[in-house]
Amino acid sequence: MNCIIIDDEATARAIISQLCSNVPSLTVLDEFPNAIQAIKYLNQNEIDLIFLDIHMPDFTGFDFIETIKNPPKIVLTTSDANFAIQAFEYDCIVDYLVKPITPERFQKAIQKAESSPVSATSSNASEHVETTSGNDLYVNIDRRLIKIDIPSIYLVEAKGDYILIKTEDKNYTVHSTLKKIEEKLPDSLFLKIHRSYIINVQKIIDIEDNSVLIKKDVIPVSRSNRPELMKRLNLL
């Protein structure tokens, strides 16, 4: 089994790597100090098993599981036994190791991973721009559904696997795509003006050549989207 280790603590990564080296069927392909780096790696590599720390700053192990679309088998590693019940809500989690991990307990986890069926996709995975209800949009951040007032959104920007939603009060980084949020936003207010940007047309301050000033952001307008933008303006 090809595996990776995700843990913000170098000591923990070294211990798990050593434990893996004693199991001939395991090959550690890489180690990551945070989940964001691992997500990028998973987009380009096939992995059978992940040793995943739960308690990491900014982006927890559970955030990670909910972010990736088809999670491989996962063995959770943690210093806190209190997450066990939550852990087994995910089909992809095959075992739960409490640190410090002993060689004997590690062997059991590997046996479980080897005997469990090929990874089932977590039912909770991925759909992070959740629902709209009237003027509200709910986004999944840190396992909380946060309500955003749609008219307060003035800009949505694609940022790799994430989108940055800018509102009058606050900015939100959400694991989703521009296409998904575009489907949730009303056409009457929002327009995609570039492959990386959706703007709230009512928030435009001015337009100059091929760019739009919206709040303090200058946003490029692609040639193909410009005619639609011009149609939407109440031109004198």
Add this chain to the structure above:
Amino acid sequence: MEQPNLSYIESMSGGDKDFEQKLIDIIQKEFPEEKDIYFKNITANNFKEAAENVHKLKHKISILGLVNSYESAVQFEHNLLEGSKEGQNEFEAILQNMTDFLKTL
């Protein structure tokens, strides 16, 4: 006070002395960094952040075989999350105990 030891590291290594030294080197580098962040947060009364630091330090407490100290750290982490510093002195004595031990390696 209970004394740190290398029992866990030795049980992990299966006699691999290179691995034992590598792990000790990593702990000697990482522990002071984590300790510094903890002291900054506890001094600034950043309870939640300090609790996260204690959470991380707990692993090293257990690696060095400090069973009772680990339980004290669990309680201190809980207290911090409740907005209390009760157990701070005991926890910081544990950190000093570990610091002294790591210097001998």
